[in-house]
Amino acid sequence: MTIQSRYARLPVSVKLLSPLLLAFLSLWTVGTLGLGYFARNNLEQMGRREIVDLASMLQETLKQRQESLRVKARSVSENNDVITAVIP
Numbered sequence: 708m709t710i711q712s713r714y715a716r717l718p719v720s721v722k723l724l725s726p727l728l729l730a731f732l733s734l735w736t737v738g739t740l741g742l743g744y745f746a747r748n749n750l751e752q753m754g755r756r757e758i759v760d761l762a763s764m765l766q767e768t769l770k771q772r773q774e775s776l777r778v779k780a781r782s783v784s785e786n787n788d789v790i791t792a793v794i795p
Contacts, residue, residue, distance in 0.1 A: 714722070783789055
């Protein structure tokens with residue numbers, strides 16, 4: 708049985724609704740894929756921005772801790788008790 712003979716035997720309602728259903732499902736699929744693509748790209752960009760912001764915050768925190776340790780080391784090195792303990 709060929710496709711044409713099967714199509715000829717279909718009811719008129721199926722013949723009328725098939726193109727509409729096919730068009731609807733096609734548009735729905737294209738829309739869903741487009742929305743998914745847009746959402747994925749948007750989430751990637753947000754994630755990259757958050758990573759850059761977090762890296763900047765971490766870098767600033769490390770700089771502050773380094774400066775704090777430098778000040779403490781200088782304070783300890785200038786302490787008279789430490790100087791007398793180190794000098795033989």
